[in-house]
Amino acid sequence: MDIFERFKTAARADWDSYVDHAFVRQMADGTLPQPAFREYLVQDYLFLIQFARANALAIYKSRTLADMRKAQSAVSAILDVEMDLHVRLCARWGISAQELEATPEHAATVAYTRFVLDRGAAGDLLELNVALSPCVIGYAEIGRTLLPKISPDHPYAEWIGEYGGDAYQEIAANARAYLDDLARRFMPANRFDELASLFAAASRLEADFWQMGLDAKD
Numbered sequence: 001m002d003i004f005e006r007f008k009t010a011a012r013a014d015w016d017s018y019v020d021h022a023f024v025r026q027m028a029d030g031t032l033p034q035p036a037f038r039e040y041l042v043q044d045y046l047f048l049i050q051f052a053r054a055n056a057l058a059i060y061k062s063r064t065l066a067d068m069r070k071a072q073s074a075v076s077a078i079l080d081v082e083m084d085l086h087v088r089l090c091a092r093w094g095i096s097a098q099e100l101e102a103t104p105e106h107a108a109t110v111a112y113t114r115f116v117l118d119r120g121a122a123g124d125l126l127e128l129n130v131a132l133s134p135c136v137i138g139y140a141e142i143g144r145t146l147l148p149k150i151s152p153d154h155p156y157a158e159w160i161g162e163y164g165g166d167a168y169q170e171i172a173a174n175a176r177a178y179l180d181d182l183a184r185r186f187m188p189a190n191r192f193d194e195l196a197s198l199f200a201a202a203s204r205l206e207a208d209f210w211q212m213g214l215d216a217k218d
């Protein structure tokens, strides 16, 4: 069992509240109200900006060039790939770049991203990567679960195709293998419980992020 599987097992209820959230279920069956998805898309743009900062912090936290390059490729995956896909997806949902930039962060966006940045700032490279791991690996798990269940004309096919597709699956598989490598290097057995509760907290904040979308009114 790799370290990610061990964290997931230790944090099972919190993990499930995230990957099996009502937002995800409604997205899967196509019943998710469009305002919920729209709110999510706008906030996820703001999330990705902070997520890029957190990965940049991992460069700073690194002590070897190999670790710096790992973090650099995560920053590049966000800035050069995921962000462009995201802005294009927003455009197709009628959300302009101006609107993305003018919208303030929701409290759930602030809570999640600043939590990761704070734990990362106070902790070491492993702690930061544990805090980040539910994001990348969780979205890949959701995408992989949903992709086989949908047809091309599904209202959320594009989002599901992006996260369930091979390119993102490979990014997540690499992040998962890297987390295992970091745990082998930096995690004595007595650190497991503390890191598992960090993993659980990050998973709950991901669930709150979905809930923010569901709670959108307009």
Ligand SMILES: Cc1ncc(CO)c(N)n1
Pocket: 044, 047, 048, 134, 135, 136, 139, 206, 209
């Ligand atoms: C909230 C959130 N978590 C994870 C990802 C995956 O990068 C994302 N785009 N947004």
